[in-house]
Amino acid sequence: MTVTFPQKGLPWLLLLPQLLVTAIFFLWPAEQALEQAFYQEDAFGLSREFIGLENFIDLFTDPLYYQSMLTTLVFSFSVAIVGMSLALFLAVMADRVIRGKLAYQTLLIWPYAVAPVLAGVLWWILFDPSMGPIALWLKSAGVDWNHYLDGNQAMILVVIASTWKQISYNFLFFLAGLQAVPRSLIEAAAIDGASPFKRFWTIVFPLLSPTTFFLLVVNLVYAFFETFGVIDATTKGGPGQSTTTLVYKVFDDGFVGLDLGGSAAQSVVLMAIVGLMTVIQFRFIERKVQYS
Amino acid sequence: MHNLKLASVVVGLSMASSAFAATQVEWWHAMGGANGEKVNEIAKAFNDSQSDYEVKPVYKGNYTETMTSAIAAFRAKQQPAIVQVFEVGTASMMAAEGAIYPVYKLMKDSGQAFDESAYLSAVTGYYSNTDGEMLSMPFNSSTPVLYYNKDLFKKAGISQAPKTWQEVESVSKKLLASGVSCGFTTAWQSWVQLENLSARHNVPFATLENGFAGLGTEFKFNGPLQVAHIEKMGEWQKSGIFSYSGRTNDGAAKFYSQECAMFTESSAGYAGIKRNATFDFGVSELPYWEGKVKQPSNTIIGGASLWVLQGHSKEEYKGVASFLSYLSKASVQADWHQFSGYLPITKAAYDLTKEQGFYKANPGTETGVKQMTTGTPTANTKGLRFGNFVQVRGIIDEALESVWSGKVDAQTALNTAVERGNAQLRRFEKANK
Numbered sequence: 001m002t003v004t005f006p007q008k009g010l011p012w013l014l015l016l017p018q019l020l021v022t023a024i025f026f027l028w029p030a031e032q033a034l035e036q037a038f039y040q041e042d043a044f045g046l047s048r049e050f051i052g053l054e055n056f057i058d059l060f061t062d063p064l065y066y067q068s069m070l071t072t073l074v075f076s077f078s079v080a081i082v083g084m085s086l087a088l089f090l091a092v093m094a095d096r097v098i099r100g101k102l103a104y105q106t107l108l109i110w111p112y113a114v115a116p117v118l119a120g121v122l123w124w125i126l127f128d129p130s131m132g133p134i135a136l137w138l139k140s141a142g143v144d145w146n147h148y149l150d151g152n153q154a155m156i157l158v159v160i161a162s163t164w165k166q167i168s169y170n171f172l173f174f175l176a177g178l179q180a181v182p183r184s185l186i187e188a189a190a191i192d193g194a195s196p197f198k199r200f201w202t203i204v205f206p207l208l209s210p211t212t213f214f215l216l217v218v219n220l221v222y223a224f225f226e227t228f229g230v231i232d233a234t235t236k237g238g239p240g241q242s243t244t245t246l247v248y249k250v251f252d253d254g255f256v257g258l259d260l261g262g263s264a265a266q267s268v269v270l271m272a273i274v275g276l277m278t279v280i281q282f283r284f285i286e287r288k289v290q291y292s
Numbered sequence: 293m294h295n296l297k298l299a300s301v302v303v304g305l306s307m308a309s310s311a312f313a314a315t316q317v318e319w320w321h322a323m324g325g326a327n328g329e330k331v332n333e334i335a336k337a338f339n340d341s342q343s344d345y346e347v348k349p350v351y352k353g354n355y356t357e358t359m360t361s362a363i364a365a366f367r368a369k370q371q372p373a374i375v376q377v378f379e380v381g382t383a384s385m386m387a388a389e390g391a392i393y394p395v396y397k398l399m400k401d402s403g404q405a406f407d408e409s410a411y412l413s414a415v416t417g418y419y420s421n422t423d424g425e426m427l428s429m430p431f432n433s434s435t436p437v438l439y440y441n442k443d444l445f446k447k448a449g450i451s452q453a454p455k456t457w458q459e460v461e462s463v464s465k466k467l468l469a470s471g472v473s474c475g476f477t478t479a480w481q482s483w484v485q486l487e488n489l490s491a492r493h494n495v496p497f498a499t500l501e502n503g504f505a506g507l508g509t510e511f512k513f514n515g516p517l518q519v520a521h522i523e524k525m526g527e528w529q530k531s532g533i534f535s536y537s538g539r540t541n542d543g544a545a546k547f548y549s550q551e552c553a554m555f556t557e558s559s560a561g562y563a564g565i566k567r568n569a570t571f572d573f574g575v576s577e578l579p580y581w582e583g584k585v586k587q588p589s590n591t592i593i594g595g596a597s598l599w600v601l602q603g604h605s606k607e608e609y610k611g612v613a614s615f616l617s618y619l620s621k622a623s624v625q626a627d628w629h630q631f632s633g634y635l636p637i638t639k640a641a642y643d644l645t646k647e648q649g650f651y652k653a654n655p656g657t658e659t660g661v662k663q664m665t666t667g668t669p670t671a672n673t674k675g676l677r678f679g680n681f682v683q684v685r686g687i688i689d690e691a692l693e694s695v696w697s698g699k700v701d702a703q704t705a706l707n708t709a710v711e712r713g714n715a716q717l718r719r720f721e722k723a724n725k
Contacts, residue, residue: 042723043384044391045367049723058719130537130546148538149697236539237686239693256356257683258363258384259719 030271036264043258055265064241065249069273072245075159076223083163084215087170088208092200094171095178105175112168116226120233123161147235151242154235158243161234162227170215177211178204209289217281224274246270314339314346317611318372321349322358322596323432326563327632334628338618345611347374355381355596356682362601366391371601373612376431378596379418380681383503385599386427387679387724393600393609395616396425402613410620414590414664415637418675419597422505428597429616432634434560435591435664436484438579442572444472444553453576457524460554460579464533467553475533476554479541482688483594484556484578485525486513491592491673492578493517493585503677507721511684511713514706517584523702526695536696539689544568558594559660562633575656577663589673590666595634626650635661679720684713 037055041048059065094104111119126134127147135145147154181204189199205212228251231237237244237252244252247270254263323331328351335347352358355378362375377385385392399406408416408426419428440453445463448470454460464475478484490497496512503509528534535552537543547555548568556578557565565573580588598619600612618624625641628634630650636642642661645651651658669675678684691709694700700708 040719040723042388043363044388046388046390047723128542128545130549130551146536148536148542149693151697238539238689239697240690240699252686253683255360257680257686258360259680259683261723262719 033264033267033271036260037268038261040261043260051261055261056269058262059265059269067241068244068246068249071155071242072224072247075155075162075227075243075245076220078155078159079162079166079223079227080216080219082159083166083219084170084212086163087167087215088174088212090167091171091174091178092204094175108171109168111165112172114165116162116165116229117233119165120161120230123157123164124234127157147239149239151239154239154243158227158231158234161230162223165230166219166222170219173211173215174208177208181207213281213286213289216285217278220277220281221274224270246273314344315605315607315611317345317347317374317608317615319347319349319374319376319598319615320352320358320362320372321376322352322355322378323376324351324354327432330628330631334619334624337624338615341618342614345614347611347615359384366601366603369603371603373604373608374598374600374615376596377428377599379594379675380678380685382419382428382597383677383679383681383720386421386677387507387720391602392427393602394421394425394427395429395598395600396427398600398609398613399616402610404613404617406617410638410640412635412637412639412642412665414669414674415593415635417669418593428599429619430597430637431595431619432560432628432632433593433595433597433637434558434634435593435660436480436488436556436578437559437659437663438476438576439547439555439557439561439565440574440576441547441550441553441569442574444470444550444571448472448553453574454554454579455577456582457521457579458582461524461528461533464528464554468532472550472553473532474535474546474552475528476556477535477537477543477546477552478555479537479543479557479561480594481536481539481692482685485521485692486518486688487676488578488591489518489521491590492580492588494589494670494672496672497676498678501671502675504671504674507679507717507724509678509717511710511717513688514703514710517581519702519706521581522692522695522706526698526702529696530698536693559635559657560595560633562657573656575659577659587667590664590669592673592675593635593664630657633657635664678717679724680716683716687712687716 038050038052039048040051040055090108094101094108097104114122124132126132127145129135129146129148138145145153147157185203185207186199189203194202224245225247227245228248231243231245231248232251235243237248246266250263250266250270253259253266257263319335321328321331331349331351335349339346350372352361355376358375359377359381362371362377365371371391396406396408408420408424411426411430415430415433416426418433419430420426438453444467445451445453448463448466450463450466454463460476467475487497490513495515495517496502498509498511498513500506500509525534529536535543535546537546537552541557541561543552543555544557544561544564546552547557547565548570550571555565559575562575577588578591598616600609604612620638622638622640622644625636625638626644626648629636629641629645630648636645646658688709691700691705695702695705
């Protein structure tokens, strides 16, 4: 059934606020970035020179840029997968709790309210090689923890710090998803003698797939775009370039290094990558999603 | 007639109000914590000392944030009259000729007495053009020194602080043998272990007088001295003599916890170390390699200076000029130096601090001043001036980290850093020609 409006103006009027927000906070800056990417400009904006594709050529002839892409992929998928599996596990557990349910749920949602940079600093302190409690505990367990030197450990640290915050968000959606699974289905399966494990994988998990898919997209976008604060507060992209993700490089070159043209070119590339990824996800992964 | 009367009243009123309301001068700075409070105190003292101008200090976050917000404000035509910019931002500020009001010119235009020779040349050299004219007003300058744990030294049977890197090695071996887990760690590795290493041995860090003589400068820090030093530090990292602790000054934690017995860090770190050290510590000059230089040269400075931005009224600039003169007064400078641990910027402030007996009462605080003022600065020791230096420091950090972790040898790492750094210099040259 389609709803028809008597006049053409009203739907546009109702859409207007959202359209305005999109135009001002997304389209306009995106257009600015696109334009800036073709210029070289000094920090103060006193002189500006059109240089064509040079910013892009600089980027794509730099082997470190490809390295950074790889780092970003490893980082983003780690954040998405670790964050979602832990959140799913917690949601399943919290769904079973009967007494003190609200308290558990509230506590699990709490980290979401922490600002990214704060989350970064928190984990940075916990893992500080000379005084962080977790680092000291790891040392006593025989792990030589020093993320200032070891690129893999630095990566683990930024993944933990970025994931921790996102778990709450994922948890909330998974919990809502779980509560929407009809009890009758699960009970019927139980009567048929399916183990809890089997019930989860054959009934609950497929029914959760729209939620899972939605969260995958959201988590990847989060890892791609919103994690530079965490990285800045924990590793500053180091050691070497082992935690320099694409978005951190955009931030670092643009806001710290004041190279606006180069930074804009990078954000255009990043925009293209995320656009492409989203299309791929909707094309191929969404087919496996069962909506009802 | 009626209107005329009214007009005269209005004119009279507005004249009266301009006589009462002081001209406001905004000052954006990056001094947090205790130093930030001191900045407010200085501004208040200036405001109380006269009634024409009112300086309003505004804390804008760390150095990078302060500089970025000032630049963004400039682009939006909302810039403050004075902004504090860290030393690595100097070249960017200098190149922005239409955005800055050189301090020497400001002082001349506003008729303030201004004698450049009253300032310490090692400090002002960093912020002067090739004609020796001061473009910005040094505010907080520091230089790297060696802090050492006297208690651990005593336990290991060492009586003196090491003067040379050879001694650092031998002393560290004794310390390790006595049960200490690390000889030394460093803050700001590029600044201390490459930039100041080069200056101390009077070796160029880059061509064209370390960038002072033009934007066409090229890096030279992959020379034999630097490579030998970094290679040695890479070995020391393996043997425990050196322990890497990050790009900024996080290594302080290793020094406080007595994990490392020595710490090369800014002279301005003194106050923090004094507050946090639960042991007796000493301050000594930054070591040099014996045999590589006869008499070690002066070290170069870090820290920040105050830049005046274009786009304000004449009246405001008069206020800025009189505030900058006030800041340079020996009593104000000496107080700031003694409180913050930053170096004094005028000879008079240094002498006054000496007279007041501050150095005697606080042993070690004079080390940085002495080290920075040894001899006359040469082309290799008067400072560094590179565009995109913030990124270059990042590139150097990456190169050094790859040496510390044993992935790459020192020569290769420094060659790569020079090459990548030069690309940054060329980008800057192109954007600012």
